[in-house]
Structures are given as structure tokens and as C-alpha cells.
Amino acid sequence: MSVRVGKAAEAPTFAQAARGMLGNAQLRHNVRHATDVIRARRAHAVGETADWQQLRDSARAIKDHVLRHLDTYLEQFETACKAAGGKVHWARDADEANTAIVDIIRSHGGTEVIKVKTMTSDETGLNPALEAAGITPIETDLADLIIQLGADKPSHIVVPALHRNKAEIRRLFMEKMQLPELGERAEDLAGAARRYLRERFLRVPVGLSGANFAIAESGSLCVVESEGNGRMCLSLPKVLVSLVGIEKIIPTFGDLEVFLQLLGRSATGERMNPYNSIWSGVTAGDGPQEFHVVLLDNGRTGVLTEPETRPTLACIRCGACLNICPVYRQTGGHAYGSIYAGPIGAILTPQLQSMKHSQSLPFASTLCGACYEVCPVKIDIPEILLHLRNKVVKSGGAPLAERLAMRFAARAFKNGGRLESAQKLVRIAQKPYVHSGSIERLPGMLANWTQFRDLAAVPAESFRQWWAARQNKEKK
Amino acid sequence: MSAAPLDSKQEILERIRKAVDSVGNRAAEYAAIPREYRREGAMAAEAKMELFAARLYDYGTSVYRCTTAQIADAVAQALSARRRTGIVVAHGVPASWLPENFEFVEDDGLSYTALDASNGVLTGCELAVAFTGTIILRHGPGQPRRAVTLVPDYHLCVVRAQQVAETLPEAIRRVEEFRSTPLTTISGPSATSDIEMTRVKGVHGPRTLDVVLVS
Numbered sequence: 001m002s003v004r005v006g007k008a009a010e011a012p013t014f015a016q017a018a019r020g021m022l023g024n025a026q027l028r029h030n031v032r033h034a035t036d037v038i039r040a041r042r043a044h045a046v047g048e049t050a051d052w053q054q055l056r057d058s059a060r061a062i063k064d065h066v067l068r069h070l071d072t073y074l075e076q077f078e079t080a081c082k083a084a085g086g087k088v089h090w091a092r093d094a095d096e097a098n099t100a101i102v103d104i105i106r107s108h109g110g111t112e113v114i115k116v117k118t119m120t121s122d123e124t125g126l127n128p129a130l131e132a133a134g135i136t137p138i139e140t141d142l143a144d145l146i147i148q149l150g151a152d153k154p155s156h157i158v159v160p161a162l163h164r165n166k167a168e169i170r171r172l173f174m175e176k177m178q179l180p181e182l183g184e185r186a187e188d189l190a191g192a193a194r195r196y197l198r199e200r201f202l203r204v205p206v207g208l209s210g211a212n213f214a215i216a217e218s219g220s221l222c223v224v225e226s227e228g229n230g231r232m233c234l235s236l237p238k239v240l241v242s243l244v245g246i247e248k249i250i251p252t253f254g255d256l257e258v259f260l261q262l263l264g265r266s267a268t269g270e271r272m273n274p275y276n277s278i279w280s281g282v283t284a285g286d287g288p289q290e291f292h293v294v295l296l297d298n299g300r301t302g303v304l305t306e307p308e309t310r311p312t313l314a315c316i317r318c319g320a321c322l323n324i325c326p327v328y329r330q331t332g333g334h335a336y337g338s339i340y341a342g343p344i345g346a347i348l349t350p351q352l353q354s355m356k357h358s359q360s361l362p363f364a365s366t367l368c369g370a371c372y373e374v375c376p377v378k379i380d381i382p383e384i385l386l387h388l389r390n391k392v393v394k395s396g397g398a399p400l401a402e403r404l405a406m407r408f409a410a411r412a413f414k415n416g417g418r419l420e421s422a423q424k425l426v427r428i429a430q431k432p433y434v435h436s437g438s439i440e441r442l443p444g445m446l447a448n449w450t451q452f453r454d455l456a457a458v459p460a461e462s463f464r465q466w467w468a469a470r471q472n473k474e475k476k
Numbered sequence: 477m478s479a480a481p482l483d484s485k486q487e488i489l490e491r492i493r494k495a496v497d498s499v500g501n502r503a504a505e506y507a508a509i510p511r512e513y514r515r516e517g518a519m520a521a522e523a524k525m526e527l528f529a530a531r532l533y534d535y536g537t538s539v540y541r542c543t544t545a546q547i548a549d550a551v552a553q554a555l556s557a558r559r560r561t562g563i564v565v566a567h568g569v570p571a572s573w574l575p576e577n578f579e580f581v582e583d584d585g586l587s588y589t590a591l592d593a594s595n596g597v598l599t600g601c602e603l604a605v606a607f608t609g610t611i612i613l614r615h616g617p618g619q620p621r622r623a624v625t626l627v628p629d630y631h632l633c634v635v636r637a638q639q640v641a642e643t644l645p646e647a648i649r650r651v652e653e654f655r656s657t658p659l660t661t662i663s664g665p666s667a668t669s670d671i672e673m674t675r676v677k678g679v680h681g682p683r684t685l686d687v688v689l690v691s
């Protein structure tokens with residue numbers, strides 16, 4: 001059994017990686033511009049939803065409930081999916097999942113597979129496994145196509161090519177699609193992708209997807225998307241394989257009424273994303289006539305073990321916590337060394353690897369609490385970060401001063417009961433090692449970030465107030 | 477005697493059982509989940525139709541409002557505005573919706589290539605959601621195939637007043653009985669936000685979506 005999260009185990013520490021990113025002005029500009037746009041749109045879409053907080057409460061309650069009864073719901077899902085004509089495979093780790101998928105494709109003599117964005121397949125390293133087996137994966141999500149053509153790495157969980165601007169994408173398309181001419185508008189680039197992929201959609205007989213939700217009672221999957229590449233991969237091929245993390249379960253079809261209201265607004269700031277596909281098994285005369293689901297553990301059951309960290313598995317991968325995070329906005333996604341970037345990546349990546357790798361990630365945060373405020377399933381990321389820091393420190397992964405600081409924080413945490421806000425806690429935690437003047441120099445300091453120093457970056461005033469003031473100053 | 481090694485399924489389930497304390501009445505717990513969000517709409521019929529139309533406009537969709545007797549005329553108007561002389565007709569579309577002097581091709585299992593070469597598709601729908609400007613298609617016997625509503629570059633959809641729910645929860649409850657057949661929700665034409673986070677219309681799905689809204 002070996003858990004793999006992309007290449008996270010080989011990645012440099014966050015601080016090392018972040019240093020490189022901070023030197024890249026173009027990248028920082030691209031990330032900031034894109035996250036500014038999406039944040040404004042999200043704020044608008046959330047603002048017009050009067051019952052937003054109630055939706056968040058329900059979403060979280062549903063997820064908590066599922067996680068407590070995950071065994072039962074998974075078996076229910078399997079039974080219903082089989083009854084609808086689907087086949088269900090269980091994979092303990094990345095290699096088991098990849099092997100199952102390769103075997104299915106091989107049994108059909110397939111040499112190509114069309115893929116709709118699935119981060120879980122990035123997690124298991126499926127593409128290299130397919131290639132090693134002589135199967136060509138064709139990424140069809142526009143951003144994934146940009147990444148694939150550019151031999152690049154994803155930097156955001158919803159918009160993986162967010163670090164690339166229009167001009168860069170245009171140059172890439174012209175070169176890789178061999179287009180002597182291509183317009184400069186975003187529409188022209190989208191049109192180029194349409195032409196490039198259309199023939200493949202109509203021809204390739206095997207499709208591969210992930211899922212946003214797996215519905216226990218009906219054995220259905222739901223895929224949320226915008227471009228229609230998802231619908232293409234899900235409904236045109238003869239054979240469909242879906243790789244699904246075991247935490248994607250929701251109990252009933254009716255629960256979609258909560259999650260579908262939250263996801264689009266949080267992810268792209270739309271009232272509803274253009275397309276959702278929901279299906280169960282196979283349907284005579286419509287869509288793939290052979291359907292497989294691979295249910296993946298790959299470290300998830302380990303995350304389940306501790307009640308403190310369990311909410312990590314409630315994540316619906318909307319990306320809102322990345323867009324709001326002052327650290328992510330400075331460093332971009334690549335610094336996290338994992339396909340899961342930003343605040344959620346900082347808690348998920350090390351946990352999936354049983355805290356054996358990526359130990360610097362829980363420190364890649366200022367604990368300002370903004371991620372918790374925007375999270376549609378109310379994951380208290382700062383609290384989980386502190387818990388994980390504590391574990392790293394306890395296991396001897398951090399220097400003495402930090403160890404003391406963490407212990408101090410832990411005690412305060414215990415005695416103080418559940419603290420109202422992470423900021424309060426952080427102000428306590430940082431006391432033993434506030435570096436003089438460090439706060440005025442945060443962006444500069446980030447450049448010199450040593451692995452475990454970032455706790456000091458939280459001022460006595462709210463970090464967000466300080467940050468807002470600083471941003472305003474910068475703009476002037 | 478040593479126990480046989482667990483297979484993957486057993487081992488995963490075992491790990492879950494060890495990790496969580498799943499005692500307690502699951503059904504009762506589920507029923508007790510708080511649902512304080514809006515589950516019923518409160519709008520009058522006409523206001524709801526206007527909201528739906530406004531949301532569609534926001535997505536760049538043209539909306540033709542008409543009465544039941546005028547559906548064929550509205551279809552003709554939409555096709556002419558898009559310079560279409562003919563279109564594929566999906567399962568479930570009544571003959572009364574089809575105007576004269578246009579060429580309609582029944583979908584009797586057209587190949588993907590034929591759909592790709594077509595001028596678009598005319599369908600009905602199962603339901604719609606005013607608040608989000610969403611159309612819900614149901615597939616399966618007697619309903620449009622998924623490919624038919626996807627491969628053509630133009631989708632003209634007829635939505636009747638009684639199919640429009642105000643909120644998503646109301647719509648989900650109404651389609652619940654079809655939860656085991658494929659469903660597609662459509663909110664505006666195909667789009668992407670992948671290039672600098674700006675919504676760009678028209679990637680792989682139909683680049684143009686028009687709606688005939690019948691009251």
C-alpha cells in the first residue's frame with residue numbers, strides 16, 4: 001500500500017518553491033488578475049443568494065453525516081450502481097486505481113482515451129500510467145489542454161492554467177496546434193480548442209471522468225462543468241470509466257439541491273455553471289453502454305481517523321479558498337508542490353500522505369481565516385492547519401522555538417474551548433517568536449521565507465485589515 | 477489458521493469502520509439535518525417567468541415568449557433569426573411545434589458526424605429553474621438522446637410555463653422520480669472561464685442556445 005499524491009512526495013518544501021515563484025513577476029500578475037476577477041464575481045453571486053449561510057450549514061451537516069456513515073453509504077452506492085448496469089471497482093491506493101483503469105481500457109484494445117478534468121487522476125498519476133501502457137490520454141478541459149500542450153503543471157484546482165495569460169495561451173496554441181494564424185480574443189482561443197478536439201470527441205471510444213458527487217441512493221454520479229467537454233466525454237464514447245474519491249458520496253439525489261447551489265457560485269461566481277450531467281449506470285440507446293466506477297481511498301481513510309481533521313474530506317473543490325488566500329495570491333499554485341494548492345492543499349496533501357511528506361505545507365498560511373469564511377462547506381481550515389502543525393512539531397519536524405510556540409498554542413486551544421476565530425489563536429501562538437518589524441515586510445519576507453517562520457506574519461490587528469490597507473497602498 | 481487477506485473493498489470498509497464511530501440511527505440522523513434554506517418559491521407566475529427570461533438574457537440567450545398556439549410561429553422566428561432553414565428534431569417534440577417551409581430531420585439515431593454537420597436541434601425539456609436560468613433535460617426512452625442536445629452547434633429549446641420552478645430545490649423535488657435516468661442541466665450556452673477567469677461563450681457544447689417560452 002502506498003499513497004501517492006501526484007509528485008508531492010518529491011516536491012521541494014513550500015518555502016523553497018515559493019521563493020522561485022515570487023521572483024516571477026508575470027506569474028504573480030496573472031494569478032492576481034485572475035483571482036481578482038473571480039473573487040468579484042463570487043461575491044456578487046453569493047450576495048444575491050439570501051439563504052447562503054443556511055445552504056452552507058446544510059452542506060456541512062450532510063457531509064459530516066456521510067463521513068460518519070461512509071461505509072454504509074459506499075455499499076449503498078455500489079448496490080445501486082450495479083443495479084443500474086454499472087461495474088464498481090475498489091482501489092486502496094493510486095496504483096490499484098491506475099491498474100484497474102488501464103486493464104479496462106486494454107480489454108477494449110483502446111489506444112486513446114478522452115478525459116474530462118479529474119483532479120483525482122492527477123493525484124494518482126494516471127496519465128503517466130496510461131502512457132506507460134501505450135494509451136494516449138487526451139485532456140479536453142480547456143485549461144487541462146493548455147497544461148498538457150505546454151507540458152506544464154496545474155496551479156489551481158478549478159482553473160488549472162490560471163497562471164497563464166491570453167497571450168501566452170495564444171502562442172502555445174499556434175505552436176502546438178500548428179495554426180499559422182489565430183485571433184487574439186479569448187473567443188478565438190476557445191474556438192481553436194473546439195476545432196482541435198471535436199474530431200477526437202466524435203471518434204475516441206473510451207471516456208474517462210471524475211465526479212463531483214456520487215449519490216448513494218441511486219448509484220448516480222454528477223459531473224459539474226462549463227465547456228461541454230464533460231458532456232462529450234460522458235455521453236459519446238462506448239465505454240466510460242469514472243474515478244471517484246470515496247469522500248464524494250452524498251446520501252440522496254435531493255441533496256443536490258444544496259450542493260449545486262453552492263458549487264457554481266463558489267467556483268466561478270456563476271448562478272449556475274453551464275452544465276451538470278447526472279447519470280446512473282447505463283441507459284439503453286443513449287450514451288456509453290459499458291460503465292465502470294473506480295472508488296479510490298489513497299489515504300482518505302487515514303484523514304477520516306481524527307475527528308479534528310475529518311472535515312478536510314468535506315471539500316467540494318470549489319477553489320474559493322485559493323482565490324481569497326493572500327499566500328496563494330503571492331506564490332501561485334506551483335509552490336505547493338501538489339496538484340492540491342492553496343489552503344485546502346496545505347491541509348489535504350500532507351494528510352493524504354500520512355504526514356510523511358509535504359510537512360512544510362501546514363505552515364504555508366498566515367491563519368487569517370479568510371478561507372474559512374468563503375468555504376461553502378465551512379471547513380475551518382485554520383483550525384486544521386494548527387492541528388497539523390502541532391503534529392509536525394511533535395514528530396520533531398520543526399525547530400525548538402516553533403515546537404514551544406506550537407505547544408503553547410495547543411494549550412490555549414484546549415483550555416479556551418473552541419476559539420471563536422483563528423486569529424485570536426494565532427496571536428497567542430505567535431507571541432514567542434514575533435520577529436521585529438516582520439509584519440511591515442511580509443511580501444518581502446515571503447521571499448526569504450524559511451520553512452517554519454510564517455506564524456510570525458500575523459499582526460495584532462486583524463491580518464485582513466492589514467492586508468486590505470496594504471493592498472490599497474500598493475494600488476496608489 | 478490465518479485469515480485470508482482482505483480484498484480492496486473489504487479493507488477500505490474495514491478502515492472506515494475503524495476510523496469512525498458509525499453507531500446511531502442513520503436514517504434519523506439524516507432526517508435531522510437542518511435545512512433552513514429556501515425550499516419554496518414565493519413569486520407570482522408572471523414574475524417567475526420574467527425572472528427566468530431575465531436570467532436567460534444574462535447568459536446571452538434569446539427568448540421568444542408566446543402562447544401554446546404560437547409555438548410553431550416562435551420556432552420559425554427563432555430559426556429565421558439564426559438563418560437556419562432546417563434543424564434536427566429530438567424525440568418528444570410534437571408535430572404542432574413545427575412550422576411549415578422548414579426542413580426538419582427526425583432523430584432516428586443519427587450518427588455523430590451527421591449531428592455535427594447539422595444546423596442545430598429542437599427539443600422540449602423536463603423542467604426549468606427561474607432563479608438560476610437553468611433548463612433540465614431528461615434523457616432515455618421517448619426523450620432526446622444526450623448526443624442530440626450536445627453535438628449540434630445550435631440548441632432551440634421549448635419551455636412551457638408549468639415547467640418553470642422558481643428555485644432549484646423545487647425543481648429537484650419534481651425530477652426526483654427520474655433520478656435513475658440521465659439528466660442534464662443547462663444554464664446558458666457552453667462557456668469557459670479558463671482564460672483569465674472571464675466567461676467566454678462557446679467551447680464544445682452548442683455555442684448558441686435560444687428558448688421559446690410558452691405561457
Ligand code: SF4
Pocket residue numbers: 266314315316317318319320321322344371374375376377378379
Ligand atoms: S476547502 Fe472549502 S473553499 Fe477550499 S476548495 Fe474545498 S470547498 Fe472550496
